[in-house]
Amino acid sequence: xxxxxxxxxxxxxxxxxxxxxxxxxxxxxxxxxxxxxxxxxxxxxxxxxxxxxxxxxxxxxxxxxxxxxxxxxxxxxxxxxxxxxxxxxxxxxxxxxxxxxxxxxxxxxxxxxxxxxxxxxxxxxxxxxxxxxxxxxxxxxxxxxxxxxxxxxxxxxxxxxxxxxxxxxxxxxxxxxxxxxxxxxxxxxxxxxxxxxxxxxxxxxxxxxxxxxxxxxxxxxxxxxxxxxxxxxxxxxxxxxxxxxxxxxxxxxxxxxxxxxxxxxxxxxxxxxxxxxxxxxxxxxxxxxxxxxxxxxxxxxxxxxxxxxxxxxxxxxxxxxxxxxxxxxxxxxxxxxxxxxxxxxxxxxxxxxxxxxxxxxxxxxxxxxxxxxxxxxxxxxxxxxxxxxxxxxxxxxxxxxxxxxxxxxxxxxxxxxxxxxxxxxxxxxxxxxxxxxxxxxxxxxxxxxxxxxxxxxxxxxxxxxxxxxxxxxxxxxxxxxxxxxxxxxxxxxxxxxxxxxxxxxxxxx
Ligand SMILES: Cc1cc2nc3c(=O)[nH]c(=O)nc-3n(C[C@H](O)[C@H](O)[C@H](O)COP(=O)(O)OP(=O)(O)OC[C@H]3O[C@@H](n4cnc5c(N)ncnc54)[C@H](O)[C@@H]3O)c2cc1C
Numbered sequence: 001x002x003x004x005x006x007x008x009x010x011x012x013x014x015x016x017x018x019x020x021x022x023x024x025x026x027x028x029x030x031x032x033x034x035x036x037x038x039x040x041x042x043x044x045x046x047x048x049x050x051x052x053x054x055x056x057x058x059x060x061x062x063x064x065x066x067x068x069x070x071x072x073x074x075x076x077x078x079x080x081x082x083x084x085x086x087x088x089x090x091x092x093x094x095x096x097x098x099x100x101x102x103x104x105x106x107x108x109x110x111x112x113x114x115x116x117x118x119x120x121x122x123x124x125x126x127x128x129x130x131x132x133x134x135x136x137x138x139x140x141x142x143x144x145x146x147x148x149x150x151x152x153x154x155x156x157x158x159x160x161x162x163x164x165x166x167x168x169x170x171x172x173x174x175x176x177x178x179x180x181x182x183x184x185x186x187x188x189x190x191x192x193x194x195x196x197x198x199x200x201x202x203x204x205x206x207x208x209x210x211x212x213x214x215x216x217x218x219x220x221x222x223x224x225x226x227x228x229x230x231x232x233x234x235x236x237x238x239x240x241x242x243x244x245x246x247x248x249x250x251x252x253x254x255x256x257x258x259x260x261x262x263x264x265x266x267x268x269x270x271x272x273x274x275x276x277x278x279x280x281x282x283x284x285x286x287x288x289x290x291x292x293x294x295x296x297x298x299x300x301x302x303x304x305x306x307x308x309x310x311x312x313x314x315x316x317x318x319x320x321x322x323x324x325x326x327x328x329x330x331x332x333x334x335x336x337x338x339x340x341x342x343x344x345x346x347x348x349x350x351x352x353x354x355x356x357x358x359x360x361x362x363x364x365x366x367x368x369x370x371x372x373x374x375x376x377x378x379x380x381x382x383x384x385x386x387x388x389x390x391x392x393x394x395x396x397x398x399x400x401x402x403x404x405x406x407x408x409x410x411x412x413x414x415x416x417x418x419x420x421x422x423x424x425x426x427x428x429x430x431x432x433x434x435x436x437x438x439x440x441x442x443x444x445x446x447x448x449x450x451x452x453x454x455x456x457x458x459x460x461x462x463x464x465x466x467x468x469x470x471x472x473x474x475x476x477x478x479x480x481x482x483x484x485x486x487x488x489x490x491x492x493x494x495x496x497x498x499x500x501x502x503x504x505x506x507x508x509x
């Protein structure tokens with residue numbers, strides 16, 4: 001096992017020099033270095049050491065309560081005490097008011113160190129944003145300080161046995177009573193539906209206030225504090241993320257408060273989706289980066305075979321091993337750049353159609369990059385990759401979910417080829433962005449020309465859906481190539497400029 005080392009330099013290089021985050025008003029490079037440095041210490045010293053043990057022990061359901069693996073509660077209390085749960089919350093609510101771009105760096109490090117714990121803690125920024133946009137002043141006062149201090153963790157209760165990708169069939173029902181709203185029904189797959197780390201839990205629940213025929217227009221958003229009327233009926237036995245409790249929740253006349261307008265629940269949920277999707281893409285980046293880190297260390301140390309000159313070789317001396325190491329690094333660094341550029345666009349808010357176009361692209365590519373890099377990591381470590389000892393197999397198992405939750409990748413590909421191509425100039429702005437990132441237009445021209453012609457064809461097609469996957473893959477290939485031109489151009493700001501230039505040249509080839 002190699003100790004987790006937070007990729008601080010890579011993240012700061014990407015935010016500052018590739019994505020040019022200084023364009024965001026609230027950005028402060030010194031603060032970013034400081035915050036990412038401090039969090040790296042916590043991740044390396046406290047959070048990452050619990051990753052393998054948490055995976056082995058798993059979360060358990062005991063007498064109706066979820067018990068997190070040993071050590072998780074203490075790690076969480078330290079996180080909360082240090083204020084990390086309130087990183088992006090406004091100072092007026094007890095938070096630190098830090099830019100989401102800095103928080104993205106922290107979040108990636110958290111996921112690389114321990115995805116299972118990250119996903120239970122990292123629903124909080126989204127919950128705070130939802131309450132700020134849609135909650136009443138009293139709901140905000142009641143919950144945001146508790147979320148920011150770590151007293152409360154939050155959940156996002158959407159999925160039901162018959163409502164997964166298609167939320168229009170949600171059956172959980174909310175009704176008004178003399179004492180206020182009450183919710184009845186069942187939710188499944190709820191991350192952190194219960195845990196023993198925070199004093200209380202805020203559940204954000206999508207429930208039906210209209211008729212079944214109203215579809216998504218009959219859905220409203222509610223908040224419920226933890227209460228005996230909300231019980232955990234089981235936790236799922238999963239291929240990965242064993243330490244993250246994925247709960248089935250039963251609501252029996254649970255007291256609830258309406259958040260926002262009746263019938264506008266999905267709209268409220270979707271306002272926080274773009275950031276959440278980039279966060280999931282960065283979970284993929286985190287796995288890609290950590291698997292690359294493990295493989296690079298391992299292949300530099302293990303002697304196998306001979307070099308062309310007949311000398312004892314390290315694994316990394318073999319051309320095919322180098323090919324796989326390069327692919328991992330290209331995926332990790334490239335996907336990170338794609339996400340950071342998208343995030344900066346989201347924060348600037350000047351090209352909303354571009355941000356809409358980039359978000360599903362990042363979600364799909366980032367999640368796939370994590371799975372692919374972890375898979376290469378297993379191959380690179382040979383038989384040891386298949387064992388638990390070096391934990392690349394855990395990264396492969398844990399990374400897999402990112403292509404499924406927060407909207408399955410197929411749905412994002414569909415969005416790209418429908419809304420992305422037909423609404424508001426997102427594809428034009430994407431084409432312009434490619435030009436801004438790539439100063440050598442000839443190097444990307446073959447892919448760019450292919451993309452333009454597919455884009456033109458699909459925007460006229462009656463039914464572009466059968467080509468949705470191909471279009472997403474081609475768009476990602478183009479975006480990755482353009483990002484790597486930018487990375488190559490800025491390589492002199494990175495601690496390993498020659499390595500980055502080598503990877504940039506390979507991507508252009
Ligand atoms: C570990 C874990 C944690 C989760 N956490 C949460 C949580 O905190 N809160 C919550 O509410 N839910 C959560 N989920 C649920 C998750 O969001 C759903 O699993 C996901 O939305 C897919 O729904 P489904 O499983 O019903 O798959 P289905 O909807 O049955 O889809 C199966 C597959 O069919 C394809 N597909 C389906 N519909 C379409 C379409 N319209 N277009 C193209 N392809 C399509 C996709 O490839 C998809 O992967 C979690 C799930 C897991 C496993």
